[in-house]
Amino acid sequence: MDPPRIASASSPELGHQLAKGLQRGCDALELTLDSRQHSLLLDYLGLLAKWNKAYNLTAVRDEAQMVTRHLLDSLVIAPHIRGQRLIDVGTGAGLPGIPMAILFPEREFHLLDSNGKKTRFLFQVKTALRLDNMVVHHARVESFAVGQLFDVVLSRAYASLGDMTDSCRHLLAPDGRFLAMKGAYPAGELEVVSTQYELKAVYPLAVPGLAEQRHLVEIMLRNGAG
Numbered sequence: 001m002d003p004p005r006i007a008s009a010s011s012p013e014l015g016h017q018l019a020k021g022l023q024r025g026c027d028a029l030e031l032t033l034d035s036r037q038h039s040l041l042l043d044y045l046g047l048l049a050k051w052n053k054a055y056n057l058t059a060v061r062d063e064a065q066m067v068t069r070h071l072l073d074s075l076v077i078a079p080h081i082r083g084q085r086l087i088d089v090g091t092g093a094g095l096p097g098i099p100m101a102i103l104f105p106e107r108e109f110h111l112l113d114s115n116g117k118k119t120r121f122l123f124q125v126k127t128a129l130r131l132d133n134m135v136v137h138h139a140r141v142e143s144f145a146v147g148q149l150f151d152v153v154l155s156r157a158y159a160s161l162g163d164m165t166d167s168c169r170h171l172l173a174p175d176g177r178f179l180a181m182k183g184a185y186p187a188g189e190l191e192v193v194s195t196q197y198e199l200k201a202v203y204p205l206a207v208p209g210l211a212e213q214r215h216l217v218e219i220m221l222r223n224g225a226g
Helices: 012-029 037-056 064-074 098-101 114-131 161-173 189-192
Strands: 085-089 108-113 132-140 149-156 172-182 197-205 215-219
Touching: 012 037, 012 064, 037 064, 037 098, 037 114, 064 098, 085 098, 085 161, 098 108, 098 114, 098 132, 108 114, 114 132, 149 161, 161 172, 161 189, 161 215, 189 197, 189 215
Parallel strands: 085 108, 085 149, 108 132, 149 172
Antiparallel strands: 172 215, 197 215
């Protein structure tokens, strides 16, 4: 069933501009979205812009900048997504979890945040866009009890790899991976976790329209380090 239509911008002209910007970015990333996925991403952006006025979900106010700094900055990791069950820790306004849930409807995405305002927004997005593969959790990660472990623990704005691995280790399946989105290459952070975690890859990322550095770090627990 198609999702209900949601106003994605304050004017048709802006809506057209946002749609074109998203399409150009996806073309540059060599990502193929169907029309429903494209619409869902713009609908999510519309909800984010609307709720942001009252809830201060993001410091980015300009919707065109949201396309670059939120949507494309999340979609850029798509080629490196693996596993069936993934959790986005400290998801905030749903980044990158919501774009990934839209892009990969066959996968299960759990979005966790301790901020009640943000999780209320996430529930609204899930309901409005009918994202059945998305589960929202309002909890602190350290006290979050999970029955089934995750193939991937994902984060976009976590303080450090050391903090991420310390607080989220109980969520990760034995052969699971941490995927951490970073700015500059985090050499110091990698050194801190190197005794217990094996570096699988650091992927340089190029976000269309963004000159800032981006990297995706993939690590897993070393054998015998559990």
